[in-house]
Amino acid sequence: MTAIRHPFLDRPLPLAFAHRGGAAEGLENTVTAFRRAVDLGYRHLETDVHATADGRLVAFHDDTLDRVTDGRGRIADLTWEQVRRVRVGGREPVPLFSELLETFPSARWNIDVKADAALAPLLAELEAAHAWDRVCVGAFDERRVARAQELAGPRLATSLGTRGVRALRLRSWGLPLPVRRGAVCVQVPVRHGRIRVVDAAFVRAAHRLGMQVHVWTVNDADTMRALLDLGVDGIMTDHIELLREVLTERGAWQG
Structure with missing residues (x-):
């Protein structure tokens, strides 16, 4: 067993993570999915973030809307007003990450930063919400996650x-x-x-x-x-x- 190096990890092991809120139900990365996970007792929730063309941070896995929503197009090319009108599984809106932080104040968020453009908005939202203790940031791109650590310092788990x-x-x-x-x-x-x-x-x-x-x-x-x-x-x-x-x-x- 390792020593606890950040409050994000300060829970009895093993940690249980609801991946995209529990993607098997078909409403991944939605408030409904995350609420179901929290109601089941999950405290660690995994999600992904992209930035819209006007810099709003949304919880969404793919770089396009096509696979899981009734909309089309690259998130980076669309405004928040356009993204907010689509529905995941034809039912649920795409949430802003700030909405998730506010809606689930006790949850700990494991965040996959999917694009460079999402990094600065994410760090700004964590600062505004004083949410450093309940977030861990990851990415496939080592350079991106190292940059997050460089900008935020030890208050951010990576x-x-x-x-x-x-x-x-x-x-x-x-x-x-x-x-x-x-x-x-x-x-x-x-x-x-x-x-x-x-x-x-x-x-x-x-x-x-x-x-x-x-x-x-x-x-x-x-x-x-x-x-x-x-x-x-x-x-x-x-x-x-x-x-x-x-x-x-x-x-x-x-x-």
């Missing part, structure tokens, strides 16, 4: 990007590669293509550097149990009722 994960995986195999030390956690899939990412050696390597290991996106019970046996510190899932059941059967549900 996870490793892809380059950092690669270095940590090689480090777990005995190669002494440098890993960005400001990160408080590493958030990874079980596998990347043919390469196994999460195993006992990887977990040990992360813990030696003081980082928690959170695994995404895990949607079957057997994999959840195997990861918990390895000692991972958190699991992200689309199937939020299933993860709660697995943790409950082990006496580890903290909701």
Whole structure:
């Protein structure tokens, strides 16, 4: 077990993350999805952010509206007035991230920053809401997340990007590669293509550097149990009722 390096992580382990609020229900990244997760007892919620053409920060995964809404187009090319009119699954509006912070004041948010243009608005909103203690920022782009850490300092929790994960995986195999030390956690899939990412050696390597290991996106019970046996510190899932059941059967549900 690692020492707690940021208030975002200051909960009994393992942490349970509702991925996009519980994407299996089909209304991902909506107030309705996040409310359902919170009502089930989740305290850690995962979401994604993009900036609209006029600089408003929305909780949305894709760079276009096409897959999950009744609208079309790239979010970066649309104004907030245009985005606010579309509906996820034909039913639910796309929320502003500021709305989520206000609606769920006790929730902790794991945020995937999907584009460079979203970073400055995100940091501004965290400052305005005094929400530094309940947010962790990640991105596949190591440069982007390192920039977030540089701008915000230690008040912001960050996870490793892809380059950092690669270095940590090689480090777990005995190669002494440098890993960005400001990160408080590493958030990874079980596998990347043919390469196994999460195993006992990887977990040990992360813990030696003081980082928690959170695994995404895990949607079957057997994999959840195997990861918990390895000692991972958190699991992200689309199937939020299933993860709660697995943790409950082990006496580890903290909701």
